[in-house]
Amino acid sequence: MVPRNEMAHWAHEASVRMTLGNSGQTIEKGDSMFFQTGRDFIIRLPLRLNFRKLRSIGRISTQVAFIALGTLLVGMPANAQGFPGGDVSATANFTLNHGLTFRVSEREECLECDNSDDGNLNYGRGLVGNTSSLTAEFELTGENLGLFVRMHGFVDFENTNGVRETTPLSDAAKDVAGRGFRLLDIYAFGAFDPGGVPLDLRVGNQVLNWGESTFVPNGINVINPFDVSRLRTPGSELRDALVPVPMVFGAVEPVPNLSLEGFYQFGWEKTEIDPVGTYFSTTDYVGAGGRYALLARSNFRDLAKSVRDLGLEDAINTGLASIAGLELKYSADNPFPAIERADDREPPDDGQYGMALRYLSPALNDTELGFFFVNAHSRLPLVTGKVPNPAELQESVGVAQAVSGALAGPELPASVFRNLAIAHAARNGLPLDPQTIGGILASPEFRAAAGPQVERIVPGLVGGLAGFHAIENYANAARYFVEYPEDLRTFGLSFNTVLGASGWALQGEYSFHPDLPLQREEGSIFAEALAPIGCYLDPRIPDKSQIPAIPDCKFGIIDRVLNGHLKRDVSQAQVTATQVFGSVLGSDSTGFIAEAAVMAVHDMPEQIPHDLPDPMGHRIDTAGVNDDLADATSWGYRGAVWLDYHNAIGAARLTPYVQFQQDVSGSSPAPFGPFVGGRRVVTLGVGANYLERMSADLSYTMHAGHHNSLEDRDFVSISFNYSF
Incomplete structure (x- = not known):
């Protein structure tokens, strides 16, 4: 058994804080308001999409932005009042942040964690993160054209200069979690009306959000990857973690209440999981800095x-x-013997696209219905091996x-x-x-x-x-390597509505992923790769000339690349409810949001020759008797409750909150599955905001559950933000 990082499930591993929207701010129909409840939960209030007001995160050269702007200018009607002849407005916004993370729980000994314990062993109780960051964004806007740029820089003094207890962080790990500068969004956008039909275009590095998922990944919203380390930083925002991809996006409204959207990506990016040896990492050989995998404790x-x-x-x-x-x-x-890592096998940049149809139904109380198709390459890594x-x-x-x-x-x-x-x-x-x-x-x-x-x-x-x-x-x-399978398809349905005059907002989605690659347990891959030499060493096989004919010796795999995954059709459904109440416990307002989701693997065999791990890396036993296994069906829920106290201390607003998560039943296969049976996470915190310019947050996160690899990594986070 080789526990692994829960790569797709960064949103469930560590919650830090909640940043609410501006008090009293008017949110136009179609906007989406995000607030991050730490590195664990990301909450999107279910307000309908208005593609003209989307803003995203990206990373690309400035050359692309100028090409994009030129493309829009060339295609603009001669009488358009954009940059050439109209007024241009420019805005700039900056956010300074400093965050501290402290480990508050003692390490628990793990005798089966040789490939997953560097992060745990590297940090005792005390400071594990000390990060300063600056985010800058700039926007030029004409009458119907615009250019948006966002950039982000950070340094974690603890993980750049601090001394680790067991394994020093590699340069590759420090480049991800220790310090960095990224040019994020850089795209041109325009709004046109050819023939009286509204048309919106965006060209450049950007993020596109589809579907209605609030907490649980692996749904419809598979277009953009994440930088998980940024979500680990106290005081971080979703925009700092979304990894942009270069694409062309267009949306048209041919008739009232009906919109068509489409995109084509011309660049691929991966999800950057926790680097090896950092505090939240649970794999020692897949993330940045991973160089070899130990074979077994022996x-x-x-x-x-x-x-x-x-x-x-x-x-x-x-x-x-x-x-x-x-x-x-x-x-x-x-x-122990170890297998070294070979170069990653990344997919091509092209061949990624998607289409969406949205319909706003007045007959259903303005319910929005969505239909989606996405073809994209995996953003999450899968592991396989090469036999000598x-x-x-x-x-x-x-x-x-x-x-x-x-x-x-x-x-x-x-x-x-x-x-x-x-x-x-x-x-x-x-x-x-x-x-x-x-x-x-x-x-x-x-x-x-x-x-x-x-x-x-x-x-x-x-x-x-x-x-x-x-x-x-x-x-x-031998060698192992990380690969990212190509052409993963997603079909999706969604809805978004308000239940009459009750004030309850309800949203949900169903996604179907045909032939989704499910990670085989890496220990099984390594054992299969070693089978030929094992037979030559086995005293029960005195006549070594018979080895090629013995099936268990797997002589046929010599000098081959093993198949590191098993393909199965996967369905996922989720529903989210949101309500903002009046005064509770003397607050000015009280908010509640909860999401439940279920994942089902179709035709999952009861006994399979290739072991599957759950998202924490626990293997599925071929005899079906091991309780550390991935299940055909798994489900759980996440949620948050918060109270707003306006002018609690002078003009400052205080927001105490509770975030909760439970994976109720079943463990879904890695790397895409979101659930680990029995895992529980609770965060208690309080945020303060002064005139929407200065904010602070203090939170305590507790982990529980036998199969939760972060069970002994409870932590306290403190953050301070200043916007100008």
Whole structure:
């Protein structure tokens, strides 16, 4: 079992704060108001989309923006009053933020977390994040044309300069979580009326939000990836984390209440998961900085220690040098064989597009109905492996033979006898000087008693060491890599309405993902890759010439790339309810939002030859008896409650809040599934806002659940923002 980062589920792992919309601000029909309830929850009030007012996050060169602007100018009617002849307005806004994160819970020991514990071991109780950031946005607007630019820079002083307890952060990890500058949105936009038909266009790096999901990922809104590390930062906003992609987006309203939308992307970006070794990371080999995967916890450490204690390194190294030029590789820091990471396999930039149809039904109390199709490449990583070739397999077999030959002489039994004599002297309080040890070794009684132990110990030690070095050599020739499958299709239906005069806003969606790739458990992939060398080392197969014909030896996979995923059709449905009440506990207003969702994997076999992990990396057992498995059906809910106190302290508004999450039943397969059975997350916090220019937030997040990889990583966050 190899626990992994819950890559698709950053929105459920750590909540920090809530930033509410401006008090008393008028929100026009069609706008979407976001407020982030920390790195755990992102809440979008279910107000209908107005594509003319969308603003997004992006990352692309400035060259694209000027090309985009030129494209719109060329296509503009001659009498349009945009930049060429009309007035132009310019605005600039800046936001300074500083956030601190403190770990408040003790580490729990995990004996099966060799590939997932760097982040946990690197941080004790105390400061784990200390980040300053600046976000700047600029907008030029004419009568019907505009240009929007946003950029973001940050530095986390703790993770850039701090000393980690176990594993130093790599430069790649620091580039993601330690410091950085990104040019975000940079796109041109225009509103036209050809033939009296409203037409909106955007060209450049941007984010496009489709569907009605508020909390739960893997629905309709699969167009843009995320930078998870930005959502981990106290005081961060959704706009800082959305990764833009270059695209052309258009929306047209051919008849009243009916709109058609479409996009075509000409660039691909991945979701940037937590870098290896950072506080919230739960995988040591997939994110930025991941270089190798340990194969398994085993007795290799003890075997290597025995070789060192018995003084047999020279004999083994001499034997190995004659075969492969290798030496014994023992160290306390790397006691297990490991598979190194090869280059990621990323998809092409083209071939990503989507279409949407929206209808506003007056007969259904102005309910908006949406129909969607998206074809996009995976933003989330899947892991697979490359098996060594026949020559590398034979070299590893030779390594095993060399080690066995090196230990076939009298040195090993003599060393074992001597160790037993030392142990006998120590147990009986005898001196450990050479004369006493020599006397014990010369005793016939000792020889008679120790002889059977030596006969038992030596073959196991020889076989174990031979196997260790053979597997180590074979693993050094193997590789794993991260891939992003192409052409993942999503079909979706959505609705958005208000329930009469009750004030309850209701929204929901259904999405269907045909042939969605579900990650095989990485330990199973690695075990399959090692099957050929395992058969050569298996004493139960004396005739090695029969190995190619034995199915379990998987001789046919030699020199091949393994299939790291299993394709299945997946459905997901979710519904969200929102209400803003009057005064509760003396507040000026009280808000409530909750979302429930269910994920179903169609035709999920009860017993499958390729193990599937749940989102935390727990494997699905081939016998179906392991409770650490992915389920065909899984569901859960998320929500938040907040109270607004206007002018609580002078002109300052206070907003205490509670955020909650529970994965009620079932664990969905990685990497897209959102649920881990039994996981619970609760955040208690309070925000303060002064004249919409200065704000602060304090929160405490608690994790629970046996399969929650962040169960022992409760934390407190503090943030301060200043906008000007």
